[in-house]
Amino acid sequence: MEKMILKVNGKSHEVEAAPSDTLLWVIREKLKLTGTKYSCGKAICGSCTVHLDGTPVRSCVAPVASATNKEITTIEGLSESGLHPVQKAWIEEQVAQCGYCQSGQIMQAVALLNKNSNPSREEIVGYMKGNLCRCGAYMRIIKAIEKASELG
Amino acid sequence: MNDHKNIKVDSSRRKFLRNASVLVSFASVPISFSLAGCELEAQDSIARELLQKELNIWVHLKEDDTVTISNPTSEMGQGSMTALALLIAEEMDLDWSKVNIINSPAVPDLFGVGWNGRGSKSMITVGSRTVRSYYTMLRQVGAQSRYALLKSTANEWSVPFDQLRTHNGFISHPDSGKSISYGQSLAFFDDGIKMPDFDENSLKQPKHFKLIGKINTRVDVPEKSDGSAIYSIDIDLPSMVYGVITRSPVNGSKPKLMNKQELEGMPGIIKVEMLDHGVALIGQTVQDVLNAKGSIEIEWSSAPADEHSSGEAFMSYVKQADQSEVINNMISEDGPVEEAFRNATQVLKADYFNEYVYHAQMEPLNAVANVKDNTAEIWLGTQAPGNARSAIANHLGLKEDEVKVHRTYLGGGFGRRSRHDYAIEAIELSKRIKKPVKLLWTREDDLQYGMYRPLCMQRMSAAINDQGQVVGWKHVIYGTGGGLLGSGARVEFYDFPSHAIGVNNIDHGIRTKHWRAVGHGPNKFAIEAFLDEVAEKTGKDPLEIRLELMKNHPRAKAVLQKAAEMGRWGDPRPDGVGVGLAFAERSDSLAACVCEISLTEDSEIRVRKVWAALDGGVIVHPDNTIAQMEGGIIMGMSSVLKEKVTIKDGKIQQSNFHDYELLRIDEAPEVLEVALIDSTEHPTGIGESGVPIIGGAIANAFANLTGKRLRHMPFTSDRIKEALG
Numbered sequence: 001m002e003k004m005i006l007k008v009n010g011k012s013h014e015v016e017a018a019p020s021d022t023l024l025w026v027i028r029e030k031l032k033l034t035g036t037k038y039s040c041g042k043a044i045c046g047s048c049t050v051h052l053d054g055t056p057v058r059s060c061v062a063p064v065a066s067a068t069n070k071e072i073t074t075i076e077g078l079s080e081s082g083l084h085p086v087q088k089a090w091i092e093e094q095v096a097q098c099g100y101c102q103s104g105q106i107m108q109a110v111a112l113l114n115k116n117s118n119p120s121r122e123e124i125v126g127y128m129k130g131n132l133c134r135c136g137a138y139m140r141i142i143k144a145i146e147k148a149s150e151l152g
Numbered sequence: 153m154n155d156h157k158n159i160k161v162d163s164s165r166r167k168f169l170r171n172a173s174v175l176v177s178f179a180s181v182p183i184s185f186s187l188a189g190c191e192l193e194a195q196d197s198i199a200r201e202l203l204q205k206e207l208n209i210w211v212h213l214k215e216d217d218t219v220t221i222s223n224p225t226s227e228m229g230q231g232s233m234t235a236l237a238l239l240i241a242e243e244m245d246l247d248w249s250k251v252n253i254i255n256s257p258a259v260p261d262l263f264g265v266g267w268n269g270r271g272s273k274s275m276i277t278v279g280s281r282t283v284r285s286y287y288t289m290l291r292q293v294g295a296q297s298r299y300a301l302l303k304s305t306a307n308e309w310s311v312p313f314d315q316l317r318t319h320n321g322f323i324s325h326p327d328s329g330k331s332i333s334y335g336q337s338l339a340f341f342d343d344g345i346k347m348p349d350f351d352e353n354s355l356k357q358p359k360h361f362k363l364i365g366k367i368n369t370r371v372d373v374p375e376k377s378d379g380s381a382i383y384s385i386d387i388d389l390p391s392m393v394y395g396v397i398t399r400s401p402v403n404g405s406k407p408k409l410m411n412k413q414e415l416e417g418m419p420g421i422i423k424v425e426m427l428d429h430g431v432a433l434i435g436q437t438v439q440d441v442l443n444a445k446g447s448i449e450i451e452w453s454s455a456p457a458d459e460h461s462s463g464e465a466f467m468s469y470v471k472q473a474d475q476s477e478v479i480n481n482m483i484s485e486d487g488p489v490e491e492a493f494r495n496a497t498q499v500l501k502a503d504y505f506n507e508y509v510y511h512a513q514m515e516p517l518n519a520v521a522n523v524k525d526n527t528a529e530i531w532l533g534t535q536a537p538g539n540a541r542s543a544i545a546n547h548l549g550l551k552e553d554e555v556k557v558h559r560t561y562l563g564g565g566f567g568r569r570s571r572h573d574y575a576i577e578a579i580e581l582s583k584r585i586k587k588p589v590k591l592l593w594t595r596e597d598d599l600q601y602g603m604y605r606p607l608c609m610q611r612m613s614a615a616i617n618d619q620g621q622v623v624g625w626k627h628v629i630y631g632t633g634g635g636l637l638g639s640g641a642r643v644e645f646y647d648f649p650s651h652a653i654g655v656n657n658i659d660h661g662i663r664t665k666h667w668r669a670v671g672h673g674p675n676k677f678a679i680e681a682f683l684d685e686v687a688e689k690t691g692k693d694p695l696e697i698r699l700e701l702m703k704n705h706p707r708a709k710a711v712l713q714k715a716a717e718m719g720r721w722g723d724p725r726p727d728g729v730g731v732g733l734a735f736a737e738r739s740d741s742l743a744a745c746v747c748e749i750s751l752t753e754d755s756e757i758r759v760r761k762v763w764a765a766l767d768g769g770v771i772v773h774p775d776n777t778i779a780q781m782e783g784g785i786i787m788g789m790s791s792v793l794k795e796k797v798t799i800k801d802g803k804i805q806q807s808n809f810h811d812y813e814l815l816r817i818d819e820a821p822e823v824l825e826v827a828l829i830d831s832t833e834h835p836t837g838i839g840e841s842g843v844p845i846i847g848g849a850i851a852n853a854f855a856n857l858t859g860k861r862l863r864h865m866p867f868t869s870d871r872i873k874e875a876l877g
Contacts, residue, residue, distance in 0.1 A: 025439050029437055034386035035380065041442075041594060041808075042595070042810065078378075091377050094370060094373055095377070096373050096376035097230070100513075100563030100564060101514045125817045134566075135564065136815075137782070137783060
């Protein structure tokens, strides 16, 4: 176990963890930020997506040591009000069903729009295909990203 | 229907009414709700708590006009927590913006309902039963609540009851110009009011609805868009420890642990516990137990399911069917079916195959349990909180009122979470270690110790006369899964002169379970694809043959015609595009779709466009109904095109989403349109209706494109290549 500093959603936290511990469980269990979800544990489904310096990362396979000295952003840190343009679009399009994958979907979508503010449908599905949604809300995820792109 | 007759309002509750927060509690529940009798109170601590707090069970109105409505259903994405509150709010004429919804306690006697509103009460959320079952009862609750507020106001203002009007949370008396909000009227609320009967006819007619069919947002969407929605996996209790279990790789095999000492010495491991079906590790953190789980060494005993391999089972079904078509469990039989086959001009036969399919809800099973000497609490995402509570009480030798089930959101259910095996595991671990335990199933655990949609074969036969008409229809299902196998095999909307439909169950010792739409997925695929084979053989158009068979079922016909019109049935398609259609009923709803497909260079099917129509009776929540159809169709596509659990020597061969693939967003259709048929009929189930229509439609579109038939789901590229030769 080592003490390390994690900068999460703009705040620094000291945590004790083994360097190989996965970022997901440190975020969830030690920092009590439970919006980031466990689902496959193997970076296949995208439910655990967070940003490291703005880049989407599957926190379920990222060693916590890889995240020190980086800005970690979770769903809780996307906006103060929970109304980031992408979240607004998600609500307007009524995307969520069970909702479990949606934190990861939103984090992935935010990263896309930060890189490409006006993506085509093909670019959207290309960028989002690592994120599974079992409820089948894909049509609305695409619409919400298009809407968020319009909202700017 | 007459539940409300049993309502008693106890006068001792009046004293509460002077307090700030008041109830409107004339619920249509057939219980004696009197404090004097207190049968309920004696039986149930949760009910007792409710009574002590003077919270009524469905509607809690405050002086500031906020209204809190109890939600009895398990919210797993299907949206019924919003729909049920709308039913009460509609009859009460509430201001929807003032409504909050909370989960009710897991007390089926108070909050449950029978199927379609009849029979014994349950809080189980399965079979798309929720809205159709609560539809009358909760509107009665709303009507009674409104009546009580109005009556109190009529008395206070000394005006005739009939002259009062309600609108958007206000009571007004147009003649005098007086108006008061519901919350303010609590100042003179009289809960000794005698309640009249509110039968279906005295409730609002659909044309007067202001909320039902008009509200298009779900209350749970905002918190599911900012990470704050709480699932059981998110629960954190003081001094909580973590558990994982390595379970039998073959159903029924027993563990012999080979390295207990080693595991006990691993960092953070508190205890290693033997269970009948596995070995549990309890540790300080999730990371600790996951690390140790990787090192576990177990020798497993043999089990009957060792003998089972899914590929071989298919061959044995064919063999069995070839030897004898005797039906052991007849589901539906009508007309001289044997004679029809004897006298047929031609007999058409085909076998359809369906693999085991896994629920794959995104939140793996988990639970947080805290067992003490004489009480137990559990935080659980469950479709069946009442059953879970009974099972836990039974397991611990406690009374039901000593068990508290805290209901959280479910990260998907699809039928898997109506069993409570994972709840009992968590309870057992907490009991043994005497601490709160969060039990986590890994994705691998969830897949490999799953309960699957049954493996099955459908042998379809049609007797055709010299006019090219189907005069006999036979559908025999061979598979493992008992009662799950037959759902959806009936052909209630196709009038064949004779039919025989039934199941031959062969128990392979594999865990099987309801999976969204149950047997309707496999059976409707077989029925709809086979009907197209019959149409081709008899020179009929797929739409024409169905409309002819449905001629006595106008609602079914209208749904199919709507889908056909949306999908421009009969119009030529571009080169490389195939078109197919299918119809299916599920949970009393009627649905149909037309789809267009094409093939990729790798011989994979891409579903390009889907047009679907649904008749679900009165649609309480239209946008959510469309979302359920979209989701059902996409989940259906996933099962039709990609999903299979294969079993070899009793072992599940897949372990995670790399080898159990789900449909991804780049495989979603470009167009998915859903039309809802206008109706004033009683609502029917909508949560599963999208699933059963898509298999047949895709198979039929493939035949339209290639002239070849796909009869084995999922339609993987290997099977497509094989079909194309």
